[in-house]
Amino acid sequence: MIRVDTYPTHKYKEFNLRSGKPVPFGATIVPGGINFSVFSRHAKSCELVLFKKYEKEPYASIPFPDEFRIGNVFTMIVFDLDYENIEYGFKMDGPFNFNEGHWFNKEKILLDPYAKAIGGRDEWGKEPDWNNCFQYRSRIAFDDFDWEDDRPLEIPMRDLIIYEMHVRGFTRHSSSGVKYPGTFAAIREKIPYLKELGVNCVELLPIYEFDEFENSRISPVTNERLYNYWGYSTVGFFAPKASYAATGKYGMQVDEFKAVVKDFHKNGIEVILDVVFNHTAEGNENGPYISFRGIDNKTYYMLTPEGYYYNFSGCGNTLNCNNPVVRNMILDCLRCWAAEYHIDGFRFDLAAILGRNQDGSPMHNPPLLETLAFDPVLGKCKLIAEAWDAGGLYQVGAFPSWGRWAEWNGKYRDDIRKFLKGDEGFSGAAAQRLHGSPDLYNRHYRGTCASINFITCHDGFTLKDLVSYNYKHNEANDENNNDGSNDNYSWNCGVEGETDDDGINFLRRKQIKNAISILMLSQGVPMMLSGDEFGNTQNGNNNAYCQDNEISWLNWNLLNKNYELFNYFKKIIVFRKNHPSIKSSEEEDYSTHLDNGYPKISWHGIKAWEADFSGTSRLLGMLCCGKGENGYDFIYTAMNMHWEMHGFELPNLPEGYKWHVFANTDAKAPNDIWEAGKEVILENQNQFLVGPRSVVILVGK
Amino acid sequence: MDIKKYLKDNVMVFELSGKLDVNTSPAVQDEIMVQIEPDCRIIIDMEKCDYVSSAGLRVLMIIAKQMAKVGGFGALVGLQEEIKDVMEMTGFDNLFIIHENIEQALVSVHKEEAI
Structure with a gap:
């Protein structure tokens, strides 16, 4: 049956239009056309700008007719678009007044905050044309992936063994032996390896579209280009990073990533995403217009009374997470990843920010965190907080939880590191940590599974470096070794860095085994850093956020060299699985x-x-x-x-x-x-x- | 894009040459879709097809889904390595039976008939 609402009612130049549906936001395929919908509370008018894929200049610009605006939402259906072959953006007109927090500029073409696929930066590290006024282009994504019988695995928290990894760094090194190094697809080739290791959950560093060229520069020390390699700076919350996909140049990153998740699930491995909702890639007052700043600066960002950006993230701006509109965007985003990508859980970067009020003050019962804890779609997703922020709010053990939120236990890391290196008087602290940190997580209220135990993660030394260096060696980062933590609680076993001394090397291997033994024997949820199982090193760099090179790429040659370590990791993981008594106690008992x-x-x-x-x-x-x-x-x-x-x-x-x-x-x-x-x-x-x-x-x- | 079609051992073979992209895929879709009916036997020979865009892949997917829906049997032949990789990496490969050459594909399509 042909529906009457599939006919246009309005016309603009050659385009047939009809008033749209305000929700969902973003671009949605509807019979005969595309429904566009975008929120802006303070804009006066909005235009839809259309591009043919890859073309520099737009081929059309369609103003949203005023009668199509509903509340603060601009919405319309455009019929007969060749949606496979277009890219789009918005232009917003409205006040420009710094003190009021308004940054409207009708010349800027803006990325749709709800874009589910983003084009324009399809290849990693390929220097963009900086004169291009529209770098990140919203595309229309299909949701037609064939999931067969797949759905999130819902492995109980107490059984989880998390492996934290960087999508690119995992296989980019020439030693990885994969066909398309550094991509989503390459991870699939390594699934048998991860299965052999025995982990049942991978936690991926940010995969939302980000700009690897943000703050990019040439290091005078190494003469190599420094990138925003980790990617803790989001461009688009709803879109996977195109250049992480081997098929990104075909615009098929959505399908490629879904295929990875499906394959992980087939092999009993969950996928947790590291999500960054505390700030965006638009930076501070000097940053670029990408999306939010031009769409509704005052809604999306926390601003001082004078109109400056609050910087609780340490990255220039702070997303206004407890504004109801932004809160809903975060919820929509997570629902999209849970429902459309079958993601098993989320780890929230600098999550303490999500509990700050619009003026920056910490809230007692932050509505965003409560919403996520009780959301029906996210009902079985793991929610893990990095329970601190760069503005000094440290909430380990006290993150609002409603019995749902787990935390990266930073205290576990510090106490176990001190115990491990032989600091005196840490036996009591070690006992607390091994016991699931009952001093931090009330057994009756939160239970041991609230504690994500880790000794190493992407942020800091690798395990090998923890036992090989007393001091950080971040010279290659071009910040005079001032970046990165000084509180590493590491010990080099006698010599700083690599050595031929058999005694020292034996001791280092032993310390690595001691560490993984303690981690795997601790109640709570263990998380290990990828590469630690074969002694991967960053040569003492404890903040490799900008190193897209051998410093941070996993060197798979070490797997052969240090097979002894891999073997130990493998067996201790099996041991944990075989002995329920060393996992968290049954929460109901x-x-x-x-x-x-x-x-x-x-x-x-x-x-x-x-x-x-x-x-x-x-x-x-x-x-x-x-x-x-x-x-x-x-x-x-x-x-x-x-x-x-x-x-x-x-x-x-x-x-x-x-x-x-x-x-x-x-x-x-x-x-x-x-x-x-x-x-x-x-x-x-x-x-x-x-x-x-x-x-x-x-x-x- | 050139579409040649011929019958071989009671199987309709479509031989595509050139680029299967957003410009050419609608014609391919139209041409093949009308042939899909219950119990049909179809082979798509892509040996001379040197480029497949996402739009092209989606047309193949639509064909495969329609085939499964009405109960026909089809196979793809002669995929270039990169295209095969793309199909694998994006999870499209489980929709098709992929063969190296027409002879193998004919055997497999006829086998389906026996079942």
């Missing part, structure tokens, strides 16, 4: 003891049942007890972070159970870790001599 009288988790020292939490302690024993299919499951972990060997008295086991060694990081490979089920029975069941700076893991069975 608050009992502290099992029916055999053993606590579920208990702390020990040189003497069993006598933990030393004193100010000079560097030792910690942890006994986890659970009920497995074949009786009780005991896991005893001795952590000796002292530089001398210590004997740990072993806790008694019930009749019929014996201690077996699963891992001993002081032993040379292949005796450092055993296959699950092939643990070696201990001759001395009463005491274990734990080597200097070593972790020993025993199972009682």
